[in-house]
Amino acid sequence: MPDDLIIGEGSEQDRKAIKLATKRGRWIKNVRRREMPPEQLRAAVEVVRGKFSALTLRSISATYNCYGMVFASRRTCIVDGNEILNILSDDEYLKVTDRRRVNVGDVVIYRSAPAGEITHAGIVIEKRPRASAGADATFMILSQWGASGEWIHHEETVLPQLGSGREFYSERKSIRG
Amino acid sequence: MSIDDRFPEIEAPAFSAVVNAASTLPVFLSIILAEPSFQRLVEDTLDDMHAPTKILERIRSLSEVHINFEYENPHDAALSAYAWALHKVSPDTARIAAERITSAPNTWWCTQIAARLLREPNLSHSKTATIQHFAVNVVTNIYVEASKAMHTMPWTFVSQGRVQLHRVVKTLNAADSCTDAAWNRHRVVPKPQSSTARSQWVANG
Numbered sequence: 005m006p007d008d009l010i011i012g013e014g015s016e017q018d019r020k021a022i023k024l025a026t027k028r029g030r031w032i033k034n035v036r037r038r039e040m041p042p043e044q045l046r047a048a049v050e051v052v053r054g055k056f057s058a059l060t061l062r063s064i065s066a067t068y069n070c071y072g073m074v075f076a077s078r079r080t081c082i083v084d085g086n087e088i089l090n091i092l093s094d095d096e097y098l099k100v101t102d103r104r105r106v107n108v109g110d111v112v113i114y115r116s117a118p119a120g121e122i123t124h125a126g127i128v129i130e131k132r133p134r135a136s137a138g139a140d141a142t143f144m145i146l147s148q149w150g151a152s153g154e155w156i157h158h159e160e161t162v163l164p165q166l167g168s169g170r171e172f173y174s175e176r177k178s179i180r181g
Numbered sequence: 182m183s184i185d186d187r188f189p190e191i192e193a194p195a196f197s198a199v200v201n202a203a204s205t206l207p208v209f210l211s212i213i214l215a216e217p218s219f220q221r222l223v224e225d226t227l228d229d230m231h232a233p234t235k236i237l238e239r240i241r242s243l244s245e246v247h248i249n250f251e252y253e254n255p256h257d258a259a260l261s262a263y264a265w266a267l268h269k270v271s272p273d274t275a276r277i278a279a280e281r282i283t284s285a286p287n288t289w290w291c292t293q294i295a296a297r298l299l300r301e302p303n304l305s306h307s308k309t310a311t312i313q314h315f316a317v318n319v320v321t322n323i324y325v326e327a328s329k330a331m332h333t334m335p336w337t338f339v340s341q342g343r344v345q346l347h348r349v350v351k352t353l354n355a356a357d358s359c360t361d362a363a364w365n366r367h368r369v370v371p372k373p374q375s376s377t378a379r380s381q382w383v384a385n386g
Contacts, residue, residue, distance in 0.1 A: 037289055038253040040201075047194030048201065055199075066253060069204035085205045116211075123208050149202040150209075151253075151289075163202050165212040 014083060022080050026094030032087060034080040040066040040151055048152040055163075059155045066151030073148040074111055074125045085122040088113065097173040103140050107131060110174040112145055112159060114167030123167035129156065184225050184232040188239055188259075190218035197258040206293045210265065219262055226270045233274040236263050240278050244285040254287040261290040268298060276301075 014021050014033035024032040040048070045064045052059060071082035075091050082088075092111070100106050108131060114124035126147025134141050148154045149166070159170060190196060196218055203209035213219050226232040240263050243256045254260075260282045268275035279298035282291040 038287055039251075041249060041252040041255050044194060044197060044253075044255050048198035051195045051198035052202070066201070071204060081204070083205055085207070121207065124204065148204075150204050151201040152198050163199070163212065165208055165215060166202065 022076075024076055024080065024082075026091050027096065028094040030090060030094050032075070032082055032091060033084055034072070034076060035083050036080050037067050037069075037151065045153075052149065052152055052155065056155075056157065056161055058161060059157045061153055062146060062156055063154040064152075065154075068148060069150055070125045070148045073146075073154060074127055078148075088122050088125065092173050095175060097175045100172040100174050103172070105174075106141075106143060106172045107174065107176070109176070110172050112143070112147075113171045113173060114162065115169035115171065116165075116167055118169040120167075120169060123165070124162060128172070182221075182225065184222075184229050184235050187218070187222045187225055191222060191262050192243075192256065192259040193218075196262070197255075200258050200262070200290075206290070206297070209261075209290055213262055213265060219266065222262070222266050223269050226266055233267055233271045236267055237274060237278060237281070239263060240281050244281055248286060250287060252287065253289055254285055254291070256285065257288045257291055260285055260288065261294045264291070264294050264298065272301075 012018055014035045016031050018035075020036055021034050022036065024034050026032060039045075045066065049061055049064055053061075065078075067081075068076065068078045069081040069083070071085070071088060072078060072080050075082060075088075075095075082091075092113075097111065100110060106128060108128055110128045112126050112128055113122055114126075115121060116123050124147065126145040128143045129146045130144035132142045132144065143159045144156060145159050146154065146156050147162075149163070196216065199216065200209060200212045203212050226236065229235075240260055243260055243263075246256060248254050248256075264275060264278040264282050267278045275298050279295040282288065283295045285291055
């Protein structure tokens, strides 16, 4: 949420927040969300399936959001999209500009437009080979759609408001020497 | 269609499912604004002068619905949409809506939207001064100082008599009327009126 709508919410002083920090120790603001009623969760799954037939549901819970899934092990909601770049930096993620180098386990960040606001995040779970010579590989993504379920989907298959621009980040390390 | 006919669309599980795909408030608001059912709600609210009152009443009744406290409030998305629709159409009413939706238990978006709406300066309820008249088309915008921040608003908004101002700091106009209006904290000092601008600034504070 933009700059502290609710004073102190999600901060270290908020007893409802869980202790969550980056590798460098920077506090990550987070807010825990209640579960939705079962009938509402069921409806969410039906509605999303109705809109996107190619999606596969992995799990349905409202207690974490997409950033919470990627950066907080599904324990809480990270509610400030502006924090994501700090997390990526502190956690030693590097932007992968060459799509050929994107691999399973890397993080995809969606933006409202190619250079717009960060709107969504997920994890690459499958790299699909190029359909033809000269074409790029495509990726299957696992991401939590707000409170409406954790879905396996093609990288391009999201609600338009979840973003059209995509960037890939990786914290992969290699053994040197 | 009447505004009452729009309520079932906003309160439908489909609406909640779609808007709850958002992870943050800006995305939530962008999804809401793109939803056809929300757009229809706003359009109908603009067309019906009684609609804001009806929406407020709907907010009140939904806020009081008994819920299972183990779970999030199932009306969270609808209450948020109603408050945001009022924000688009009738900002003063939206403040009342914001206060009401905070009374609904176990909400997620309502809390954030209410905080955002209530954080906006309450221009209408300032007690220090009122602009009561306004004949001109010359003044296009004015800067006003609310309790904390500086804001610009259209002159037409002021000339409808709907806004009470804490202090007018400056007007922006095509001619030379009313620029650098000298106001002190509780009293307006009228500026000599030009021939093209016959605004009368009256303080009642």
